[in-house]
Amino acid sequence: MRKIAQIQLHDTVALIEDTKTQRFMAEQEIILRRGQVGTVVEKYKDGEAF
Template identity: 55%
Template sequence: MEIQLHDMVVLTSNIRAKQFMGDRWVLLRRGQVGTVVEEYEDGKAFEVEFSGTDGQAFAMIAVKAEQLISLHYEPLELDLAS
Protein backbone atom coordinates (compact mmCIF):
# COMPACT_ATOMS: atom_id res chain seq x y z
CA MET A 1 0.00 0.00 0.00
CA GLU A 2 1.15 3.51 -0.75
CA ILE A 3 1.71 6.07 1.97
CA GLN A 4 -1.17 8.54 2.24
CA LEU A 5 -1.73 11.93 3.88
CA HIS A 6 -2.31 11.55 7.67
CA ASP A 7 -0.81 8.03 7.76
CA MET A 8 1.23 7.05 10.79
CA VAL A 9 4.71 6.12 9.61
CA VAL A 10 7.98 4.80 11.08
CA LEU A 11 11.52 5.81 10.15
CA THR A 12 13.73 3.04 8.79
CA SER A 13 16.97 4.86 9.70
CA ASN A 14 18.27 7.59 12.01
CA ILE A 15 17.87 11.18 10.77
CA ARG A 16 19.13 14.44 12.28
CA ALA A 17 16.51 17.19 12.35
CA LYS A 18 16.22 20.75 13.56
CA GLN A 19 13.92 20.96 16.58
CA PHE A 20 10.46 22.27 15.65
CA MET A 21 10.15 25.92 16.69
CA GLY A 22 13.65 25.86 18.16
CA ASP A 23 17.34 26.10 17.37
CA ARG A 24 18.52 22.75 18.74
CA TRP A 25 19.13 19.56 16.78
CA VAL A 26 17.48 16.25 17.65
CA LEU A 27 18.15 12.70 16.50
CA LEU A 28 15.08 10.98 15.10
CA ARG A 29 15.85 7.32 15.62
CA ARG A 30 15.05 4.30 13.49
CA GLY A 31 11.56 3.28 14.63
CA GLN A 32 10.50 6.86 15.46
CA VAL A 33 6.77 7.30 14.78
CA GLY A 34 5.40 10.32 12.91
CA THR A 35 2.38 11.55 10.96
CA VAL A 36 2.40 12.43 7.25
CA VAL A 37 1.26 16.05 6.80
CA GLU A 38 2.25 16.70 3.15
CA GLU A 39 3.15 14.75 0.02
CA TYR A 40 5.89 15.80 -2.43
CA GLU A 41 6.74 14.71 -5.97
CA ASP A 42 3.81 12.29 -6.35
CA GLY A 43 4.73 10.27 -3.26
CA LYS A 44 8.52 10.26 -3.62
CA ALA A 45 8.84 12.22 -0.35
CA PHE A 46 6.65 13.32 2.55
CA GLU A 47 6.63 16.02 5.21
CA VAL A 48 6.36 14.16 8.50
CA GLU A 49 5.53 15.61 11.92
CA PHE A 50 7.06 13.91 14.93
CA SER A 51 5.37 14.45 18.31
CA GLY A 52 5.89 13.27 21.85
CA THR A 53 3.35 11.38 23.94
CA ASP A 54 2.08 14.79 25.12
CA GLY A 55 1.06 15.65 21.54
CA GLN A 56 3.63 18.45 21.20
CA ALA A 57 5.54 18.42 17.90
CA PHE A 58 9.31 18.26 18.34
CA ALA A 59 10.32 17.96 14.66
CA MET A 60 8.85 18.31 11.19
CA ILE A 61 10.96 17.26 8.21
CA ALA A 62 10.77 16.05 4.62
CA VAL A 63 11.60 12.35 4.35
CA LYS A 64 12.07 10.18 1.25
CA ALA A 65 9.41 7.49 0.82
CA GLU A 66 12.01 4.70 0.98
CA GLN A 67 12.94 5.85 4.52
CA LEU A 68 9.39 5.26 5.78
CA ILE A 69 7.15 2.32 6.61
CA SER A 70 3.39 2.87 6.92
CA LEU A 71 1.77 1.49 10.08
CA HIS A 72 -1.37 -0.63 9.80
CA TYR A 73 -3.94 -1.19 12.54
CA GLU A 74 -6.36 -3.48 10.70
CA PRO A 75 -5.57 -6.60 8.67
CA LEU A 76 -6.07 -6.67 4.92
CA GLU A 77 -8.94 -9.04 4.14
CA LEU A 78 -8.10 -11.66 1.54
CA ASP A 79 -10.54 -13.28 -0.82
CA LEU A 80 -9.69 -16.95 -0.32
CA ALA A 81 -11.91 -17.99 -3.24
CA SER A 82 -9.52 -16.53 -5.85
Protein backbone atom coordinates in the same frame (compact mmCIF):
# COMPACT_ATOMS: atom_id res chain seq x y z
CA MET B 1 16.82 8.18 0.05
CA ARG B 2 14.11 5.89 -1.33
CA LYS B 3 11.20 7.28 -3.30
CA ILE B 4 7.97 6.07 -1.69
CA ALA B 5 4.94 7.21 -3.69
CA GLN B 6 2.38 5.34 -1.59
CA ILE B 7 2.64 7.54 1.52
CA GLN B 8 -0.33 9.90 1.92
CA LEU B 9 -1.38 12.58 4.41
CA HIS B 10 -2.55 11.20 7.77
CA ASP B 11 -0.80 7.83 7.26
CA THR B 12 0.90 6.33 10.30
CA VAL B 13 4.60 5.75 9.50
CA ALA B 14 7.79 4.51 11.19
CA LEU B 15 11.34 5.63 10.43
CA ILE B 16 13.58 3.06 8.76
CA GLU B 17 16.81 4.92 9.62
CA ASP B 18 18.04 7.51 12.13
CA THR B 19 17.41 11.05 10.84
CA LYS B 20 19.04 14.33 11.93
CA THR B 21 16.67 17.30 11.99
CA GLN B 22 15.84 20.45 13.99
CA ARG B 23 13.07 21.05 16.49
CA PHE B 24 10.15 22.91 14.96
CA MET B 25 10.69 26.69 15.30
CA ALA B 26 14.00 26.23 17.17
CA GLU B 27 17.64 25.85 16.29
CA GLN B 28 18.20 22.79 18.46
CA GLU B 29 19.40 19.74 16.50
CA ILE B 30 17.76 16.43 17.36
CA ILE B 31 18.00 12.88 16.08
CA LEU B 32 14.83 10.97 15.29
CA ARG B 33 15.60 7.29 15.88
CA ARG B 34 14.81 4.36 13.61
CA GLY B 35 11.52 2.80 14.66
CA GLN B 36 9.91 6.00 15.94
CA VAL B 37 6.27 6.22 14.84
CA GLY B 38 4.38 9.31 13.73
CA THR B 39 1.65 10.66 11.45
CA VAL B 40 2.26 12.37 8.10
CA VAL B 41 1.05 15.98 8.35
CA GLU B 42 2.79 17.46 5.28
CA LYS B 43 3.86 16.07 1.92
CA TYR B 44 6.37 18.18 -0.02
CA LYS B 45 6.18 18.70 -3.78
CA ASP B 46 9.14 16.46 -4.59
CA GLY B 47 7.30 13.49 -3.04
CA GLU B 48 10.44 12.36 -1.22
CA ALA B 49 10.03 14.31 2.03
CA PHE B 50 7.14 14.11 4.43
